[in-house]
Each structure stands twice: as C-alpha cells, then as structure tokens.
Amino acid sequence: MRYVRVVRGIMNSIDMGESIGSNIGRRIVLPTSFIGGxxxxxxxxxxxxxxxxxxxxxxxxxxxxxxxxxxxxxxxxxxxxxxxxxxxxxxxxxxxxxxxxxxxxxxxxxxxxxxxxxxxxxxxxxxxxxxxxxxxxxxxTKLIEPATFDSFVCAELPDNSVHPLYTALL
Structure with missing residues (x-):
C-alpha cells in the first residue's frame, strides 16, 4: 500500500510539471521575512x-x-x-x-x-x-468612563441643515 502512495505522489509531481527528480518530496520552509507566510x-x-x-x-x-x-x-x-x-x-x-x-x-x-x-x-x-x-x-489617560468614550466616538446621522451633501448621500 505504501508503494502505491509513493508512486502516486511521483506521478502527481510529474503531472504538475516537476522535471528534476531531486526536488520531489523536498520540504521548503519559508523564513519569517516572507511576508504573509x-x-x-x-x-x-x-x-x-x-x-x-x-x-x-x-x-x-x-x-x-x-x-x-x-x-x-x-x-x-x-x-x-x-x-x-x-x-x-x-x-x-x-x-x-x-x-x-x-x-x-x-x-x-x-x-x-x-x-x-x-x-x-x-x-x-x-x-x-x-x-x-x-x-x-x-x-x-485610559478610557474608563462613558463620557470619555463619547468624546472620541460619535455615531449619528448628519444634520441636513449643516451637512446637506452628507444627507443626500444616505
């Protein structure tokens, strides 16, 4: 059974275009400098x-x-x-x-x-x-009280008289 898996792996490598026999089964470890790895x-x-x-x-x-x-x-x-x-x-x-x-x-x-x-x-x-x-x-300066959160966070619809362009985009 192991022999069949080895042969199947070699055939898959050949099908994928690998032409150098020594590269088959070689593990490649990407360094930390490879961003996203x-x-x-x-x-x-x-x-x-x-x-x-x-x-x-x-x-x-x-x-x-x-x-x-x-x-x-x-x-x-x-x-x-x-x-x-x-x-x-x-x-x-x-x-x-x-x-x-x-x-x-x-x-x-x-x-x-x-x-x-x-x-x-x-x-x-x-x-x-x-x-x-x-x-x-x-x-x-940690944000502990709700009043300090409110000084940084705002989620409201714009006033039509002050920002007519913004309300037109809604």
Missing amino acids: PRDMRKRYMDAMALVQRFGKPDIFLTITCNPYWPEIQQELRFNDDAQNRHDLAARVFKSKLECLKNEIIKKQVFGPVAAYVYVVEFQKRGLPHAHFLIVLQPT
Whole structure:
C-alpha cells in the first residue's frame, strides 16, 4: 500500500510539471521575512501578545478604509477609469493618509499619550486597502468612563441643515 502512495505522489509531481527528480518530496520552509507566510504570521501574533502582556489590553480599535472618492485619487483617474482598477494609485494615496493618521495618533496624541500600538494593512475583495489599529494608551489617560468614550466616538446621522451633501448621500 505504501508503494502505491509513493508512486502516486511521483506521478502527481510529474503531472504538475516537476522535471528534476531531486526536488520531489523536498520540504521548503519559508523564513519569517516572507511576508504573509505561516512563520511571519506567528511572529506577528507573538509580538502583539507580548505588547498586551507588557502594556495591558488595547483601549482603542481603529479602522481606516481607502475611499475611492478621495480627491487625490479622483484627480489622477482618466476618463472611464475606476479606482478599483488602479491599485497602485489607491495604495499610494492610502499609504500617505495612513502615515498622516499615525502621526496624529502617535506624535500629536489626539487620543492621549500612546503606550503601544500595532496595526495591520489588509485588502478588501474589491482591491482597496484598509488598516486596523490596536492602541494602548498610557495608564493616566485610559478610557474608563462613558463620557470619555463619547468624546472620541460619535455615531449619528448628519444634520441636513449643516451637512446637506452628507444627507443626500444616505
């Protein structure tokens, strides 16, 4: 039975186009520098868990999503062109906006002094990037009371008299 499995494995390798016999059955271990590989993902996970162990649970979960209607993207598109078809343009503009957001959070301390943060950039199914941040604030500025949450979080429909454009988009 083992012989049949070995022969079947060799035949599958030949069918897949492998022409060098010494490469059949050779295991390839990707280094942690290979972004997105299992070892890289495990390293990132362990780094994030070390931050939680050292600084405590995150206080803020923040997401930024690339908007295909940002003026910086729209002015560079050609006639009949779409932002989802220009991944290079969307990624460059998004990276610029992401760096500005990091500057606001870390250097300008819009949420307060940051003890630690970690973020990951992903791509949506339509190809546009978005990023997720986990932010740990210094112990003196932790968000404990609901009033402090309300100073950062707002979820409401825009007022038609103040923002008619926003209400027209609804």
